Amino acid sequence: MNYLSIPGEVEEIIRISKREESYYVLEEDEGLKKILDELLDSRILVCKVRAAFSLGDENIDFQWAPSRIGSKIYEPSNEELRELVVSKYLLPVKISESAEIDLSALDGGLTLIVGRKGSGKSNLSKTLIVRIIEHGGRCLVFDINGEYEPTAMRSKFLVLKPGENMFLSIAGLGKELFITLMETIMGLPPSSVWELRRILDSLENRGSLNLKNLWNEVFFGKFNDLVKEALIRRLTVLKESGLFSDEATDLDKLLREVSDKAIVINLRGLPKPFRQLIVETVLNKVVKMLEDGEIKPLFLFAEEAQSYLDEKTWEDYITRMRHIGLSVVFITNEPDSLMKFVYRQADNCFIFSLMNENDLSYISKMSKIDAESLMSLVPTLPVGKCLAFGNVTNNIPMVLSVEKENVFRTGGTRKVLLEAVSRN
Ligand SMILES: Nc1ncnc2c1ncn2[C@@H]1O[C@H](COP(=O)(O)OP(=O)(O)OP(=O)(O)O)[C@@H](O)[C@H]1O
Ligand SMILES: [Mg+2]
Numbered sequence: 001m002n003y004l005s006i007p008g009e010v011e012e013i014i015r016i017s018k019r020e021e022s023y024y025v026l027e028e029d030e031g032l033k034k035i036l037d038e039l040l041d042s043r044i045l046v047c048k049v050r051a052a053f054s055l056g057d058e059n060i061d062f063q064w065a066p067s068r069i070g071s072k073i074y075e076p077s078n079e080e081l082r083e084l085v086v087s088k089y090l091l092p093v094k095i096s097e098s099a100e101i102d103l104s105a106l107d108g109g110l111t112l113i114v115g116r117k118g119s120g121k122s123n124l125s126k127t128l129i130v131r132i133i134e135h136g137g138r139c140l141v142f143d144i145n146g147e148y149e150p151t152a153m154r155s156k157f158l159v160l161k162p163g164e165n166m167f168l169s170i171a172g173l174g175k176e177l178f179i180t181l182m183e184t185i186m187g188l189p190p191s192s193v194w195e196l197r198r199i200l201d202s203l204e205n206r207g208s209l210n211l212k213n214l215w216n217e218v219f220f221g222k223f224n225d226l227v228k229e230a231l232i233r234r235l236t237v238l239k240e241s242g243l244f245s246d247e248a249t250d251l252d253k254l255l256r257e258v259s260d261k262a263i264v265i266n267l268r269g270l271p272k273p274f275r276q277l278i279v280e281t282v283l284n285k286v287v288k289m290l291e292d293g294e295i296k297p298l299f300l301f302a303e304e305a306q307s308y309l310d311e312k313t314w315e316d317y318i319t320r321m322r323h324i325g326l327s328v329v330f331i332t333n334e335p336d337s338l339m340k341f342v343y344r345q346a347d348n349c350f351i352f353s354l355m356n357e358n359d360l361s362y363i364s365k366m367s368k369i370d371a372e373s374l375m376s377l378v379p380t381l382p383v384g385k386c387l388a389f390g391n392v393t394n395n396i397p398m399v400l401s402v403e404k405e406n407v408f409r410t411g412g413t414r415k416v417l418l419e420a421v422s423r424n
Helices: 009-017 019-023 030-040 078-084 121-134 175-184 190-205 211-220 225-241 251-257 272-291 311-324 340-345 357-366 371-377 416-423
Strands: 092-094 100-102 110-114 139-143 157-160 262-266 298-303 326-332 348-351 385-390 398-401
Touching: 110 121, 110 340, 121 139, 121 298, 121 326, 139 272, 175 190, 175 272, 190 211, 190 225, 211 225, 251 272, 262 272, 272 298, 272 311, 272 326, 311 326, 311 340, 340 357, 357 371, 371 385
Parallel strands: 110 326, 110 348, 139 262, 139 298, 157 262, 298 326
Antiparallel strands: 092 100, 348 385, 385 398
């Protein structure tokens, strides 16, 4: 928003400073004084045409300039805008008193939530999850900050913490997946993979496939010392991780049965290889069950996705997701850490405040929004407000405020000084 620049601006400025003296003549004429004051205070709004709606015509093409005589310039009311935009949504859902999105656009799509630390990304994620569940959808969340733990959230979220109330077993993973994970995550060399497979086969035949038996077989087995050492080192890490137990969590059952809550996997504090192990295990299960039609479509919320799976693996999942009924929401505060293909393929974006110019230009290069809009709108967004575009807003970029879900109190950065203040 700028002040209307009237020709002779300097003259105007001088006139303002001399106002008292120069206006005395007009003092009597209140009407004229009011008009002059208004003129002096006029502002001009520089706008960008986002869409054109012509009455009776659904088209939002705007290659033409409207007639100057036949048009009227005014600010449409909320109701009017709602009628023009929101009424076209397939599933309009409120994310605050004043803002609605088309929730159906998340279904089968790829969605991004980006913004700097503390800008309100997690709050929006939780709001979306709650809305999805309310509408009969099912959600899976990879939580790296452990922010779904508080008791107040138990009615909406089922939190699984690996090593505490979630355990893996070799039998549950399946022989092939276990071998793949040992190769890719634990870096087991090919020479040892052969031996591992042999031992697993024999354990499976005897119906005693578990980590303890595997460890014993390796430890007391008679084979090449280097191979043995490579296996023992890795199996020791697995044993000590506390992630494996004979009474493994029945993920299949959970995925099939839990429908009124989001399943949250709390990855907080786990070293990267273990995060990767858990995430790969869960995603493998999910994808397989979706492919076999064993479970209904699922929404996956992944915070800082790059911190537990690499680019190639994600690209693989994203390529397959649309066909199998997996909708993915990526959430990050480091826009350039997200893979480029994610931006190009994104169907929906929610951009919260970002100050860094590199981040902004990175996003504008990758996604369906122009740099100008991004630069002018995003840096000044307050906490809880975001620029949304894509199918969620019928392809019209909109600044939306998100309501603060008041049961969700954690997730913000912990501050020791303020905690001390509130104690006193
Ligand atoms: N819509 C909102 N209205 C008011 N306060 C909000 C809103 N959204 C978030 N907040 C507050 O701002 C703080 C940060 O919110 P949130 O945890 O959602 O940010 P974030 O972007 O996920 O941050 P981080 O990058 O650290 O994960 C929280 O204390 C939260 O209560
Ligand atoms: Mg967060």
